[in-house]
Amino acid sequence: MIELVFQGRGGHGAVMAAEVLAIAAYDAGMYSQAFPFFGGERRGAPVRSFVRIDSSPIVLHSQIYKPDILVVLDSELMHIAKNEVPAGNIKPNGLLLLNEDSKEDAEKDLEGLGISGIKVAFVDATKIATDLNLVVAGWPVINTAMLGALVKASAILPFEKLVAAIRQYWPGEVGEKNVEAAKKGYELVSFLGD
């Protein structure tokens, strides 16, 4: 079983990202589960969403504390909300994916978190979303760019399954824009240490 946590803020689309990933994983022949955790549904508040993907039916409903993959949509949260999903809890050989504009900033994010034995990747999802004008109420919607990057960095499912899930979730023009964002994320993601 692969367990994944998205950590973001209300408005980033962390909840929708988890749902799209669950649809894509099911379409790729696996069992899947996606669920959110938030205190109040409001823009800017810290939000976590969770995804489980497995080859057999999933019966767990408790939250995920030691993920295989942690996707951080706003790096600041790793420090201010670090007790919720500590990046240090990522399983050995797991993946930490950051929304950052440079290798230097990504490295800076990791300072003081005691992270070792995992892969760290980053992509500038905010720029991808802004360039494509994927902006809602002044917030760049970065979830699909992060999903594209995630699929590349983790290889958990074929990219075309992600594209199909995005089109199913957002039919029409909005979906196509999000597919573009996912493609950019897939192309531009890079690992620290590469």
Add this chain to the structure above:
Amino acid sequence: MAVSVMTGSRSVATAVKLAKPEVIAAYPVTPQTEIVEDIATFIKNKELNAKFIKVDSEHSAMSALIGASSAGARTFTATASQGLMYMAEVVHWAAHARLPIVMAVATRALASPWSILNDHTDFLVQHSSGWIQIMCENNQEALDTTLQAFKIAEKREVMLPVMVGLDGFILTHTSMPVDVPDPDLIDSFLGKRMAPFALDPDNPLTFGNVVDDKYFMEMRYKMFESMQNAKRVIKEVSEAYAKLTGRSYGLVECYQCDDAEHVIVTMGAASGDAKVAASMLRKEGIKAGVLRLRVIRPFPKEDIVEALANRKTVSIVERDLSAGIGNILAHEIKSALYDAGAKVFVKSFIAGLGGRDILPEDFVNAVKSAASGKKGDEWIRLNLG
């Protein structure tokens, strides 16, 4: 049949669409879930031909359904938490009037303080309302149970409303693959509601009138009897449903129980985590199983005794609280075991209130505590600082 990834809320709404109720009444504001939003969308898109009555409160929602159901309509509503509490007066009325209304309850903690998160107290404090109460473990079961609920409620030998419980937030907001039965299959399973007693100007009857002490108790006895009948009917309906879909559910589910010496009793979504815990315990050489309570009313006393009487320990883990005594169902379970003369050691655990998570390791620790013979109730993950 087609499988889609959907939330628990959507699973219930999809079942309602398939069941084709004629009247839905709901108060669409917090603590409402997306269940009624989805149903409203189905009606707008002409996927469901039903009257949606938007009311000013949950009390009005149930009142509207009492009227519609009395006139012979198939009816549905959904609520939770404070909404269910506000509705309570007419919740009891609906059952006493023997109306086969189906209501989904997305179980949520009761204020104060405010919480939008899960526990089961709202659902369980209605256990003497006269409603049949069924608690689901997952989204698939929420869909299947909602469909079965209409069939159970409308049976002539039952004629009682059914509350379908699903964990608020945990199931209502969780997306998982759900197999949606073919509409024709459900049409053949459910058919139209047959209402032997209905408001009809051509055949006047009186409903809910004043009775004196000569009749009241007999009417309650008839209700009690129908509730007993429901145990058989729930099983029969489940078997009929299984023939169409391959999925069947009992009054309880006993998981890895055959040779189990230690059994965890729980209900709702956390039952899955309990099942994982049972497997973890078995890896340590502790023979553990899980008894999942599915039907709460009628209380499946016989099934519970059969599942628990000859074990070494029973660990009851509930996400509810009756302050002044503890878990709500534990006492009913102990009473059933006492009546049967069972000597099993039973221990009660209060957990998961107001969204506090329950992990497999919590069930593991509960079983170990019971196995150690330590007496008294325990609170799981209580942090008093």
